[in-house]
Each structure stands twice: as structure tokens, then as C-alpha cells.
Amino acid sequence: MSEQQSTSDRNSQAMERREAGIRSSVAAALPTTVADLTDLIRIPSVSWDAFDPGHVRASAEAVAALFDGTGMFERVTVSTALTDSGESGQPAVLATRAARNGRPTVLLYAHHDVQPPGDDADWDSPPFEPTVRGDRLYGRGSADDKAGVLSHVAAVRALAEVYGDELELGLVAFIEGEEEFGSRSFANFLEANREALTADVIIVADSDNWNVDTPALTVSLRGNVTFKLTVSTLAHASHSGMFGGAAPDAMLAMVRLLATLHDDDGSVAVDGLTSSGQPTPDIAEAGFRADAGLLDGVTPIGTGPILARLWAKPAITVTGIDAPSVANASNTLLPKVSVRLSARIAPGQDARSALTALEAHLRTHVPFGAHVDISDIDTGQPFLVDTTGWAVAEAKRAMADGWGVPAVETGVGGSIPFIADLVRVFPDAQILVTGVEDPGTRAHSPNESLHLGVFRRAILTEALLLARLAESPLSERG
Template identity: 55%
Template structure:
């Protein structure tokens, strides 16, 4: 790509960016929480807003769904048979807001170069990275875009994309391409871009533990039988060794690529309290990207405020397990179930209900699209990108690869370690978002044959 073209695209990106921020603010104001307990009318309103942004660019836009699924936006521009076909993925649904925000989560607040609000980073900034890039390319090329483009903005990623398989079965021909850019990851740090080359997989399940056929008075009956919550705690404790390593037998454990990731950096980014000892073995990146991890993410129990002197007869817990690349999700789920059944304390009765199951991902680091992406990121940030793994999971990528096995998948993002996705005071660094827009502009322009 010529120096003059890079300069022109950079200038156009700078000029277009204030509107990108304004539109991001408008999207964040829509509380598009896809969890079933929340009003799904807002998810539809969010899809409508994204469709309007893409329609303004002259793309052919549809809002599609399958029975039981959330609305997804699919927009397309055809650049002809000779042009490569690029799919730009993001999602417009968000996590529940949670408690403890310093400002209302759906009233965006700008503080310096950070924009705060639920979805400001994950993943409405990803949506706007795509919209902003296409605006710049329209300015530069008019109707003669360098590539055919399909923008696919999903509406249920934050609940595990439960109808994604059905959606692809019904509409997969609309979202298959040669290169798929997934804007739902994070950069290494502010000022240093990253390309995500591995993702952990995921399985989760609920386990109900029963010890009595009804609750009883703790004074009259306490002692010979332990309550269900105490036994659940004992069961969950068997999932880790004394040093915090996962104790479930038969799981894949790998090693991550070498990268300077000191413990102090992790502790600061994660907000680990002084004196708390880190769990597991191996380097920080091994434990984050290439080894399994288990967390108790939900527990049905009386609140302290509503506690009574009663022996609980039943308890239900939700357990989430991240999987190393190379791990078969079904085999991992079966190993977890076998461990729980073998360790049921004091003969408690277990009822295990499998939940979500998603595959890990490992990308080649030297594909043609990856090489172009490295150049685009280096030009946008002024520094070379690093390859990173991601402790989180994006299970639908396996479905996309099954649909289009020849496709090159690039996992990018606009988040940074301070973005706090899924947590309180989620935010995006606007300088990073502008660089992400420019990087995508340069990538798409460089794909022109």
C-alpha cells in the first residue's frame, strides 16, 4: 500500500472519528442486556440502531433471527466476483449492569480519553470499529470498495450464543466469507496492539445437591446431618489441588508462547488484593491461556439478611470450566461430571445438568490475512502487535469454521486491561478505538487484489 494512500486513510479516519464516538454514546444508552431476566425490547432496539447505522452506508441490511433467538443484524456490500469477501463480526448485546458503578451504567460518561458505560468496550466499540472503518472506506473509494463486505452483528453473544448453530443452519450462506474479522477481544495494553491467536474453550453445568426431603430446624436436628450448602462447599473444594491447580483428571494442559507477563502486571490488572496468593503452576500466560480453570459462578442460597436457623435440604451451584486449546469439550464435560459424582460428600444425592459447551481456538500465526493484519496494526499504532492468547472463550468461532473451513479468522478488539469488560465501570480508551478503526481501514484496503 502506498504511503500516500496510508496518509489519506489516516486523515479521513481522524476526521470521521468524532462521529464514531457520538454514535457509540447513543448505542451505549440502549440497555441491550440479552439475559432472559431483562427486557428484550431493548435488544431489538439495539439491533434497529445498528441496522440504521449500516443502512446509512448504503449496505443491504437485514435483521434476522431464528425461533427463540435474539435479533442479529446482517448487512452486505458486493464488490464483484474478483474481490475477496470479508465478514466483520461484533455483537450488540451486553452483560447485566451489576452493582457498584460510580455513574449510571447506561448513561455514558467521558473522563479524559475514556468512555464509561456498559457495552462501551464489550462490544459496542467493536460494532463502531466496523461502522467507522466502512465510513472511511466509503469516503476514499465511493461505491468501489476494495472488498465485498458482510457485517454480522449478533444479539446473544453474552448469553453464550445459544441459537448460533440454528442461525447458521438457516442463514449461514449470508455470513460465510474468505476472511472473518472478529472484533471482540483485547489489546495487550494501551499503546500496544494485539492479535489473539488462541482462545480457551468452555463448559459449564449446574449441580444440585440434596440431603433431606425438606428443610428442618437446625437446633432440633443439627449435628448428625450436614446442610446442603456446607456439603456443596466441600464438593466444590475438591475441584482444585492445594496450590489452586485444577484437580479434575483427564484434562488437557498446555503451554503458552513466551511473552513478558510478570506477576505484578497481572495482579495490578486483575485488582488482586495484597497478600492474596496466586493459584496454579506455570507462567501467568500458561495459567491464563493454556491451562484449564474452574470457577463457581453461581450459588442458590438464602441471603444473610434472610437467613434462618434452618438446615438447608438442597443447594444448587453453577460451575464454569475454561478449557485449554486442544481439549475436546464433550470429554472435558464428562471428566468434570465424573469428578463431581466421585466426590459427592457424605453420600449426598447429586443431580447434574450440563449447560454450555464450546471449543477452544488456535489460529495459524503466518496466514496471508494475519500477515496483512500485522502490517495494518503496526501502521495504526506505530508499534508492532504482539500475539496473545485469551483466557475467555468465543465458542461460535468453531461454528464459523465448520461453516467456512477455508476462512482465515482474525480476532481483534478495542479493549485494554483497564476496560473492565463484564465488570463495574466498564470503559473504552478512545485513542485505542480510533487506532482500531484505522487498523481495520488499512487491513480492508490492503486486501484488494
């Protein structure tokens, strides 16, 4: 046996021992990891303006303590950046560890802020009181994305136990505090911390899996355009009995205008919004109906394969409305009505061009000469992953080993707008979009939950991936 082959065999055996150690470490630490996650869920870190920012600060400090407690980072800070309008963004956590001996640096991204809980009455258990039922942990942020945060923490803990001070892999943890509110200071945070955040591979733990037994690597994301749409028809409210039938009220004008956004089959009917045409796998409609929660007799909207409608075509949704409640309704013609409009943009279309198309459509189709105002605009670019890089191959291999089945490449109907900023600032980094969600997670909805088996497998996958990246210098990656 040659000396080179002998060295290779010893390295292979050492790696096998390390990976066995990682598997044991992840399994043994799972109860502690879940306990840490439940503590984090109890902090109601809603980043929207109407909620207490002190909770987001408390969440950031708790996350910083978790990363600092791994003992693997040289510096852990909680800091903010300004939004483009000059306001302070929500606190983010930044933890750094320098690479040694030519090893790559990996950036671990997740976010610790959460969506508003909605009506507590719609939850089977309180939204910020984590509750285990069966194999799922329920609570707001349980999956989106506090489990993403803990998957990073747990993977680093496993490396700490197996490698200790011998780990030469560079690590950066960036845990954002306002992803659910549009990442408004994200780009400025990247610019202010560009040197600290520079990495060869970026792992974004904020997506989903094919199902609870099959991992997925997200390779396409729709972009988004959201804004407040206000329609006005009257200088003041008027008696509906005295003026109704001749004076157009704002609600009527708004309903008529919103109806123009879709064809009769529910397809988006806005000129200038495009589809990507990317191929998608076939799925059974019955599975989609169950995952989406369609009521009996309700039909899916749009045309073409189900997944093409979700991944490759635009979608428009009215997500909120400012109008009197039914309980407070009076016999009044409303002078003004506002809605929040959310559009998902197919990969390949620029979000700014989509905004232009939407605005042109609304102004062209508004009825009765009503006045239209569009404000509070947010945009996010769609994203397509380059799947030819070595990091993608390593990620899929780690998924297959961590889950026991091959990974599926998927698109996602939702949006992660900040990825476009990552690509712009770090064009040479390879981006891997992973996550801990599954079709039953119900992220953003009442009774959001995390499948604990998915959580364990996601942690193991990431720990295996990081260990393999730690074993060879960048010069050997090609």
C-alpha cells in the same frame, strides 16, 4: 522506465493517497463515532432470559441503521434463528455487499448484546449512562462489544469516503445479539444464512490488546463448559438446632464438593482436564496483580508462568449461587443448593470431553451420599489460529501501521465459543481475532470502560486492512 514499472508506481502512489485519506477520515469522524457509540451504550441490551428482550431488539435496529447509513451495503436486515431447543434466538444484524472483479469478501463480526450490569452501587457512574473520565469511556458494553460494532461501522465509513462506488471489496457485517448468553442460536443462524455469510476473511472484533499502546492479534482461546450444579441432601428444610450435627445440610455438602475442584495452591484438580503446553511470554507479577485487582497479601493461584495459567491451563470458577442471603438467613438446614459453575478449557481439549471429566469428578467426590444434578449445560470449543495465512500477515502489517508499533501474538484466557462454529461452517476462511479492549477495560465487571486512544487505533487498523484487501484480487494472494 518500463510500462509495467510505471503502472506499479502509479498504483503505489494511488494507494498512498487512499491511505492518507483513510487516516484523515478516521480522525475527523472520531467525535461522531464516539457519539454513536454512546447512543448504543444507552440501550440496555442484556440478552439473558431475565431481562427485557425489547432492549435487545432496539439495539439491533439501532445497529442496522448505523450500517445502512454507511451507504455501502446492498441489503441490511434484522433477523433471528431458532435455538436447538426450538426457541427464538435474539435478533442479529446481517448486512451484505457483493465483491467485484475477483476481490475478496470480508466478514465483520461483533455482538451488540451486553452482560448484566450487576449492582449499580458498584459503578462510579450509571452503567447505561456513558461517561468520559480522562481518556476512558465508561459504561456497560462500552468495550465489550459495542465498541467492536462501531469499529466496523467507522472503518466502513472511512472506506465509503475514500473509495465511494469504486470499492470492489465484498463486505458482510454479522452483529450477533446473544453472545453474552451463549450464542445459543448462532450455529443455526450460520446454517440459515450460509450463502450470505460466506467470506474469505473473517474479522472478529471481540478480544483485547497487549496494553493501551501495543496491539495484539489473538491466536489462541480457551474453550468453556458451564452448567448449573445442584446438591440436595434433605426432603425439606429442618431446624438447625434440632437436627444440625447429624443431618447433613446441602450447603455443607456443596462447600465440601466445590473444595475438591482445586489443590491447595489453587490449581485445578480434576482428572481429565488437560493443559495445552503452548509457550507463553513472561510478564511481571506486579503488572498482573494491578490488572486483576488483587488485594494486598492475596497471592496468585496455580503454578507455572502467569500467562500459561491464563492461556494454556484450565480454570474453574463458581460464578453464582442460589441460597438465602445473609439478610434473610434463618436457623435452617438447607435441603438444596445450586451454583453456576464455569470452567475454561485449554486449547487442544474437546469441550465435551471436559464436561465428561467434570461430571465424573463431581459425582465421585460428592460427600455424605448427597444427590447431584447437572443441568443448563453450555459448551464452547477452544481455538488455535493458523498464523501462516496471508490475512494474518496483512493484519499484523495494518496493526503496525495503525498503532505505530509491531503487533503481539497473544492467547486469551476467556472464550469465544462461536469461533468453532465459524471454522466448521467456513473451513476455508481465514479468521482474525482482534478487538478494542485493553487490560484496564474490566469487561463483564463494574466500571467497564473503553480507552479512546485504543478505539481510534483499532478503527484505523481495520480501515487500512480493508483497503489493502480491496486492492488486490484473490488470485494474487496465493
